[in-house]
Amino acid sequence: xxxxxxxxxxxxxxxxxxxxxxxxxxxxxxxxxxxxxxxxxxxxxxxxxxxxxxxxxxxxxxxxxxxxxxxxxxxxxxxxxxxxxxxxxxxxxxxxxxxxxxxxxxxxxxxxxxxxxxxxxxxxxxxxxxxxxxxxxxxxxxxxxxxxxxxxxxxxxxxxxxxxxxxxxxxxxxxxxxxxxxxxxxxxxxxxxxxxxxxxxxxxxxxxxxxxxxxxxxxxxxxxxxxxxxxxxxxxxxxxxxxxxxxxxxxxxxxxxxxxxxxxxxxxxxxxxxxxxxxxxxxxxxxxxxxxxxxxxxx
Amino acid sequence: xxxxxxxxxxxxxxxxxxxxxxxxxxxxxxxxxxxxxxxxxxxxxxxxxxxxxxxxxxxxxxxxxxxxxxxxxxxxxxxxxxxxxxxxxxxxxxxxxxxxxxxxxxxxxxxxxxxxxxxxxxxxxxxxxxxxxxxxxxxxxxxxxxxxxxxxxxxxxxxxxxxxxxxxxxxxxxxxxxxxxxxxxxxxxxxxxxxxxxxxxxxxxxxxxxxxxxxxxxxxxxxxxxxxxxxxxxxxxxxxxxxxxxxxxxxxxxxxxxxxxxxxxxxxxxxxxxxxxxxxxxxxxxxxxxxxxxxxxxxxxxxxxxx
Numbered sequence: 001x002x003x004x005x006x007x008x009x010x011x012x013x014x015x016x017x018x019x020x021x022x023x024x025x026x027x028x029x030x031x032x033x034x035x036x037x038x039x040x041x042x043x044x045x046x047x048x049x050x051x052x053x054x055x056x057x058x059x060x061x062x063x064x065x066x067x068x069x070x071x072x073x074x075x076x077x078x079x080x081x082x083x084x085x086x087x088x089x090x091x092x093x094x095x096x097x098x099x100x101x102x103x104x105x106x107x108x109x110x111x112x113x114x115x116x117x118x119x120x121x122x123x124x125x126x127x128x129x130x131x132x133x134x135x136x137x138x139x140x141x142x143x144x145x146x147x148x149x150x151x152x153x154x155x156x157x158x159x160x161x162x163x164x165x166x167x168x169x170x171x172x173x174x175x176x177x178x179x180x181x182x183x184x185x186x187x188x189x190x191x192x193x194x195x196x197x198x199x200x201x202x203x204x205x206x207x208x209x210x211x212x213x214x215x216x217x218x219x220x221x222x223x224x225x226x227x228x229x230x231x232x233x234x235x236x237x238x239x240x241x242x243x244x245x246x247x248x249x250x251x252x253x254x255x256x257x258x259x260x261x262x263x264x265x266x267x268x269x270x271x272x273x274x275x276x277x278x279x280x281x282x283x284x285x286x287x288x289x290x291x292x293x294x295x296x297x298x299x
Numbered sequence: 300x301x302x303x304x305x306x307x308x309x310x311x312x313x314x315x316x317x318x319x320x321x322x323x324x325x326x327x328x329x330x331x332x333x334x335x336x337x338x339x340x341x342x343x344x345x346x347x348x349x350x351x352x353x354x355x356x357x358x359x360x361x362x363x364x365x366x367x368x369x370x371x372x373x374x375x376x377x378x379x380x381x382x383x384x385x386x387x388x389x390x391x392x393x394x395x396x397x398x399x400x401x402x403x404x405x406x407x408x409x410x411x412x413x414x415x416x417x418x419x420x421x422x423x424x425x426x427x428x429x430x431x432x433x434x435x436x437x438x439x440x441x442x443x444x445x446x447x448x449x450x451x452x453x454x455x456x457x458x459x460x461x462x463x464x465x466x467x468x469x470x471x472x473x474x475x476x477x478x479x480x481x482x483x484x485x486x487x488x489x490x491x492x493x494x495x496x497x498x499x500x501x502x503x504x505x506x507x508x509x510x511x512x513x514x515x516x517x518x519x520x521x522x523x524x525x526x527x528x529x530x531x532x533x534x535x536x537x538x539x540x541x542x543x544x545x546x547x548x549x550x551x552x553x554x555x556x557x558x559x560x561x562x563x564x565x566x567x568x569x570x571x572x573x574x575x576x577x578x579x580x581x582x583x584x585x586x587x588x589x590x591x592x593x594x595x596x597x598x599x600x601x602x603x604x605x606x
Contacts, residue, residue, distance in 0.1 A: 138314070139314045142587045144583065147544075151322065151567075151575070152325075235442065235443075235545070238444040238549065239549065239552065239564055241568075254448070257448070258447070258448035261451075273448075276445070277441075
């Protein structure tokens with residue numbers, strides 16, 4: 001047995017993803033941020049069970065006297081206090097955070113799917129098609145995206161679905177550029193040539209050889225998109241052009257809190273603000289960690 | 300060089316046209332017009348009003364007239380909301396205000412951001428570096444609509460140093476908070492980008508050569524490192540410009556400056572399509588123009604780009 005122990009151990013190959021996982025786990029800020037985000041999501045999912053009031057229920061005893069009676073307390077069930085109308089801020093903050101997280105994740109997924117498909121096709125087909133497709137992207141990029149979303153919200157109904165559509169419509173542009181560039185460089189590689197020489201169809205080459213190699217870059221860019229989308233939605237909601245009452249989002253809650261902060265009800269601003277900043281900060285750290293872990297430039 | 304500029308200008312024209320047509324179509328497929336109200340107008344009155352604004356013409360004619368008026372006379376048409384003002388008046392009133400603090404914010408964000416980033420890169424792993432990196436991380440989660448309330452809370456409500464809003468011809472007290480609110484988060488991004496790109500350049504071979512032949516540090520930085528290190532920063536300038544434009548909408552409303560953003564959101568809420576269309580086109584046109592400027596700047600900085 002001693003002989004076996006002395007034999008040189010065969011070095012186990014490390015896959016790209018194994019490598020990336022090790023690097024990510026070594027980044028303490030990113031790991032901490034992931035944990036906080038998981039806790040936040042858990043809180044948002046489980047929290048409503050403990051809510052004593054719904055998002056639109058008005059506590060008539062507090063209405064108009066929020067500064068004196070609406071303070072955050074465990075006693076009357078308003079854990080985060082009440083807003084000026086006497087509505088429960090705990091339930092509303094939870095819903096606002098849910099909205100923000102959903103906007104970030106769904107918006108980024110839409111942008112991811114559309115942008116990847118568009119960019120991969122443009123890069124793979126190449127030639128004049130590529131040229132035209134990318135000129136279209138250039139044109140669309142020149143229009144300030146938040147204004148496009150505001151325009152859509154004004155013209156059609158103001159709803160969460162419309163925000164998703166707006167964010168999805170505007171968010172995929174950068175992604176498609178990045179993916180196209182990456183596809184062009186992948187096309188020069190030997191394995192694509194080998195696949196083509198052995199008669200694999202175009203669709204299969206894109207699906208089996210191009211897309212898996214794009215995944216790293218795509219994930220990194222998607223993680224940058226998530227906080228951007230949350231910021232955009234909050235901005236629009238702050239202006240009062242976002243989701244409609246009684247539904248709410250963090251931006252709308254921050255706007256309400258900012259409107260009443262002169263009257264001694266500071267928690268109405270600070271609680272949604274903390275949730276907002278915590279969410280964005282987590283997303284930034286996670287995005288940073290993913291970039292360090294997956295960006296091939298640093299290898 | 301001349302051909303490059305010309306090429307870019309020609310390219311800007313279809314971009315503008317696509318934008319105008321897209322906005323125009325969007326406005327006209329929208330349910331409910333500017334004259335739909337709770338109490339429906341008698342059909343004859345409605346027809347008269349629509350004739351007055353040319354809304355009874357076929358769509359293609361309306362679109363054609365609209366574009367022709369903009370191109371030939373720089374006229375964005377009448378406002379649907381205010382009878383005594385047209386869109387040009389609204390723009391002429393609000394735009395100088397927005398432009399003033401927008402330009403100031405842009406200058407503040409770029410100069411302070413770049414200086415911070417350079418400082419952090421040149422003094423890497425010192426206290427100055429940590430402070431700059433720390434600031435740029437915190438400031439990223441302070442977008443304009445978060446900074447605005449915080450600033451007012453501190454400087455207006457608690458300390459009472461600065462007025463909470465208004466414009467009064469752009470006196471400095473009224474400018475400080477809008478500029479800080481608008482520039483902080485982009486300042487942070489610029490500082491981060493500058494730092495990482497400067498560090499990358501400082502670690503490259505040609506800088507090592509410059510060091511090896513004994514050039515003093517300040518000459519290495521100014522003559523050799525600065526130009527290539529600015530490339531990623533310059534490509535980030537167009538997004539910053541767009542952010543400043545969008546952010547100005549918030550600043551105009553929150554600090555009641557009377558700028559164009561206020562007109563924009565009011566027109567959005569009142570379905571004043573002509574003002575909405577006019578301001579959107581103005582914002583888009585500015586963005587396209589600014590993209591052109593950054594392209595030129597980029598071409599000047601990067602010797603690899605040939606026109």
